[in-house]
Amino acid sequence: MSGDGTTAEDDPLQTAVWRLRSRACWVDAAALLTPATPQAALQRASLLAERCLYTEAGWEDAEDALRTAEALAYTDDERGAAACERGYLAYAATLFQIRDRADEARAALGRAAALIAPGAPGRPLLDFRRGLVAENLTRSPQAARAAYRRAHAGATAHAxxxxxxxxxxxxxxxxxxxxxxxxxxxxxxxxxxxxxxxxxxxxxxxxxxxxxxxxxxxxxxxxxxxxxxxxxxxxxxxxxxxxxxxxxxxxxxxx
Incomplete structure (x- = not known):
């Protein structure tokens, strides 16, 4: 879960995507985005992964979108962000007992940590998702709290x-x-x-x-x-x- 809503200065496309997303219309929001760039492809994958977490459905659509994002990723930040989404989707599938992908979740988030530099805008979301894995899959509340606190500080710093x-x-x-x-x-x-x-x-x-x-x-x-x-x-x-x-x-x- 990341994003900051909309303001009067926002891109009209992003405003429309946000409004649909906030009303549980993830498929409609994703349909507004053409996966021609790494950023757009990753945003589509993120929307459809979030749909899985809220509805426990749409897993194949999310996987397809994520594979597209992974194929388009070029820089370390882009590859790290795609790995972060891969870990999140694997976490959700494990959480809802669709399939045990806990090892995949941990590996993907670890790969993301190696690619996303400390202090980068994508790092707080990664820290938060590592906290989710620690809390709900590893059952380690201390590790989860530490990760959430890092994410909390980063979310504040990056607004x-x-x-x-x-x-x-x-x-x-x-x-x-x-x-x-x-x-x-x-x-x-x-x-x-x-x-x-x-x-x-x-x-x-x-x-x-x-x-x-x-x-x-x-x-x-x-x-x-x-x-x-x-x-x-x-x-x-x-x-x-x-x-x-x-x-x-x-x-x-x-x-």
Whole structure:
């Protein structure tokens, strides 16, 4: 997850891509981009990989787009960015038990680390994704926290608010697991604030639910009801949020 929304000075094409992406229309957003350059090909691959993470579908489209991006990559930064996407897609496939690609994820992210220089704009996203692997595949919260903190600092330095919202969210999740409720509430609130300011609708419902986990009633119920409204508005995306949004006593499959 990276990107910073749009401003009045942005390229109209990128504005249109962002608006579609933020509303869970990844395929439509990708269709606006012609993979004639390494940058455009990589952006298409990134959009379609993000679709996999939110919908648990579209894996072949993402793989095809990624192969195109890899073929067009020429510089170390471009090859590193493509390797970072390769690692992220392999991570997502492992996370959702599509296929165990944990070794591929680690190898690809390691290759990206060798290609993307420290301090480069692409480094914070790489650090964040290495944190995801450490937290969810390796089960190493200490390593995950260190990676998230590096990503958090880098996202701040490079003015990447969407990535910053992700680092706030994941650092808060680790804090919540350790019983640090105040720290967790602050992190989740910052993540939600940024996503609302950017208009990143598809990421707002998960942020609302996470913040609700740190609140008392009636605020917790209000936040979850707002998350349900957005979840329905976006057609049941992200798919993995369904069970957490089911009212007590309701079968998640029919909620």
């Amino acid at each position: 990447d608010p969407l990535l910053l919202s992700a680092t706030w969210r994941h650092l808060a999740g680790l804090a919540l697991r350790e019983g640090e409720l105040t720290e967790a509430r602050h992190g989740f609130a910052e993540s939600l604030r940024i996503r609302e300011e950017l208009g990143y609708l598809v990421g707002t419902a998960p942020a609302l639910v996470s913040l609700a986990d740190t609140e008392t009633e009636p605020e917790a119920s209000r936040l979850r009801e707002e998350a349900r409204r957005l979840f329905r508005l976006l057609g049941g995306v992200p798919t993995w949020l369904s069970q957490r949004l089911s009212p007590p006593g309701t079968d998640a499959a029919t909620a």
